[in-house]
Amino acid sequence: MTAAAADRSRLHDLIALARETDSGRRRELLRGVTDLFFTGDRHSASELALFDDVMGQLAGEMEVAVRAELSERMAHGRGAPVGLMRSLARDDIAVARPVLQHSYALSDADLLQVARTHGQDHLRAISRRHSVSVAVSEAIVEHGDDQTLGVLLRNEGATLSRETHERVVDRAAVNPALHEAVVNRQSLPPDLLNEMYFIVEARLRDQIIARNAGIDQAELDSALSAGRKRVAVGDGVLPADYAEAEAAVKAMKAKGEISPRTLAAMLRNRETTRFLIALGVLADIDFHTARLILERKELDALAIVCKAADFDRSLFLTFTVLILDRADDAMARAKAHGDLYSALPRDAALRTIRFWRMRRSTGDVAAA
Numbered sequence: 001m002t003a004a005a006a007d008r009s010r011l012h013d014l015i016a017l018a019r020e021t022d023s024g025r026r027r028e029l030l031r032g033v034t035d036l037f038f039t040g041d042r043h044s045a046s047e048l049a050l051f052d053d054v055m056g057q058l059a060g061e062m063e064v065a066v067r068a069e070l071s072e073r074m075a076h077g078r079g080a081p082v083g084l085m086r087s088l089a090r091d092d093i094a095v096a097r098p099v100l101q102h103s104y105a106l107s108d109a110d111l112l113q114v115a116r117t118h119g120q121d122h123l124r125a126i127s128r129r130h131s132v133s134v135a136v137s138e139a140i141v142e143h144g145d146d147q148t149l150g151v152l153l154r155n156e157g158a159t160l161s162r163e164t165h166e167r168v169v170d171r172a173a174v175n176p177a178l179h180e181a182v183v184n185r186q187s188l189p190p191d192l193l194n195e196m197y198f199i200v201e202a203r204l205r206d207q208i209i210a211r212n213a214g215i216d217q218a219e220l221d222s223a224l225s226a227g228r229k230r231v232a233v234g235d236g237v238l239p240a241d242y243a244e245a246e247a248a249v250k251a252m253k254a255k256g257e258i259s260p261r262t263l264a265a266m267l268r269n270r271e272t273t274r275f276l277i278a279l280g281v282l283a284d285i286d287f288h289t290a291r292l293i294l295e296r297k298e299l300d301a302l303a304i305v306c307k308a309a310d311f312d313r314s315l316f317l318t319f320t321v322l323i324l325d326r327a328d329d330a331m332a333r334a335k336a337h338g339d340l341y342s343a344l345p346r347d348a349a350l351r352t353i354r355f356w357r358m359r360r361s362t363g364d365v366a367a368a
Contacts, residue, residue, distance in 0.1 A: 064091075064092055064094055064095060067088065067091060067092075067095040068094045068095045068098075070088070071088045071091070071095045071096070071097075071098045071099050072098045074088070074099065074103070075098035075099045075101070075102040075103045076098075076102055076103075077103075078104065079105075080103060080105040081105070082105050085099055085103050085105040085106055085110075086106070086110055089103070089106055089110060089111075089114055090113075090114060090117075090118070093119075093121040093122060093125070096114075096118075096122055096125065097121070097125045100114065100122060100125035100126050100129070101125050101126075101128050101129055102129070102130075108133050108135055108136055111126055111136045111139075112135065112136060112139050114126065115136060115139040115140055115143055116139060116143060120144065120145055120147065120148050123140050123143060123144045123148045124144075124147070124148050124151045126140060127140055127144070127148060127151040127152040127155060127158065128151060128155060129155075129157065129158075130157050131157045131158070131159070132152070132155065132157060132158035132159065133159060134159050134160065134161050134164070137152060137158050137159060137160045137161075137164055138160075138161065138163075138164050140152050141160075141164050141167055141168060146171065146175050146177055146178055147177075149168065149171065149178060149181075150177065150178060150181045153168065153178070153181040153182060153184075153185050154181055154184070154185075156185070156186055156187065159187075160187065162189065165187075165188055165189055165192055166192065168182060168188075169182060169188075169192045169195055169196065172196065172199070173195075173196075173199055179196065179199065179200045179201070179204055180204060182196060183196055183200060183204045183207055183208060184207070189223055190211070190212070190215055190219065190220065190223035190355070191223045191355055191358065193208055193211060194208060194212070194352065194355035194356070195355075196208065197301070197352070198292060198296075198298065198301065202300065205300060208352070209304075209344070209348050209349075209352060210348075212348050212351040212352045212355075213345060213347060213348035213351065215351060220351060220354065223355075238287070239272075239273050241273050242273055242277075242287075245271070245273040245274040245277055246277055248274060249274055249277045249278050249281065252278070253281055258278050258281055258282065259282075260282065260309075260311050260312070260315050261315075262278065263275060263278055263279060263282065263315075263319075264315060264318050264319065264322070266278060267319060267322045267323070268322055272294070275294075276290040276291050276294060277290075279305070282309055283305045283306070283308065283309040283353070284309075284353075284357060285305060285353065285356055285357055286356075286357070289356050290305075293305065294323065297323055297324065299320055299323070299324075299333070299337045300337065300340060302316070302319060302320070302323070302337075303316060303337060303340055303341040303344055303349075304344065304349045304352050304353060305349075305353065306319070306341065307341060307344050307346050307349035308346065308349040308350045308352070308353040310346070313338060313341055313342060316337075316338065316341050317334050317335075317337075317338050317341075320333070320334040320337055320338070321334050
């Protein structure tokens with residue numbers, strides 16, 4: 001008798017024992033069938049069907065611990081019975097986790113069915129797979145909570161479409177717990193990464209600047225092209241004196257009277273709207289970005305703007321002191337940000353500011 005014939009004979013013997021009612025014997029039987037499955041390199045289609053039927057029937061009658069043991073053994077097996085693997089994937093998470101994380105027997109359709117009908121533990125297991133397709137990632141983002149989303153984002157083997165990345169950034173905008181996972185994701189499009197700049201804490205901003213410095217020109221142009229389709233439109237209404245200030249700045253620009261020093265004078269005289277419009281002219285950024293920097297006292301962002309515009313360090317320090325209140329310990333903070341300004345590479349500032357310029361509208365003075 002050949003080895004293959006012997007295996008088939010043993011399989012039929014095991015099947016005959018399936019009528020055994022003792023749970024201990026049935027557990028031994030399940031392990032025996034599992035051992036037999038891993039004997040030899042390949043099984044015929046008919047043999048696989050028998051394995052699927054017998055193992056599925058036996059596993060369904062076993063307690064969770066036994067099914068979990070079976071799942072762990074089968075999860076890494078090539079050519080595992082599909083019906084059995086689908087059943088294990090839909091089981092309690094203690095049973096399903098190994099299969100959802102590792103089994104190649106599950107198709108995208110199988111994973112999508114689980115993602116749409118099971119809880120967060122199942123979604124997190126799928127999120128840890130060696131590779132996760134675009135469609136499955138989209139379903140996880142749709143149905144997953146923020147903890148699940150964090151697991152998916154930290155898996156660089158998960159492929160996310162542009163649209164899904166946009167949804168991720170929108171969710172991260174209102175949830176600080178996602179900030180680090182989003183910023184650290186290497187496949188995040190650069191324009192979306194830069195949307196995070198005004199949201200995240202200082203150390204993550206430093207990472208964004210460092211990433212910007214490493215973007216090559218082709219990637220930068222591609223990111224800017226994609227980002228222009230997602231320009232923010234909810235920046236809020238313009239201040240009441242905007243039209244008057246805009247006209248004044250246009251007149252000054254026509255006479256060549258706008259300079260970095262006039263900016264300092266405007267800020268010192270509390271001509272805030274004129275200052276913001278004029279800053280937009282010299283730094284080539286939109287009014288809303290300039291206003292956000294001023295109102296929130298985003299001094300590291302101001303350093304990027306001033307460095308990109310090639311303003312003197314002393315002028316940046318002047319802006320810093322004028323923006324900060326005495327209660328803010330202005331001089332000490334100005335010195336600290338002055339050191340930041342000196343250390344900031346101008347090339348990195350220029351690359352970063354290009355993303356911010358996507359928000360500039362055609363009606364801005366800067367584009368006039």
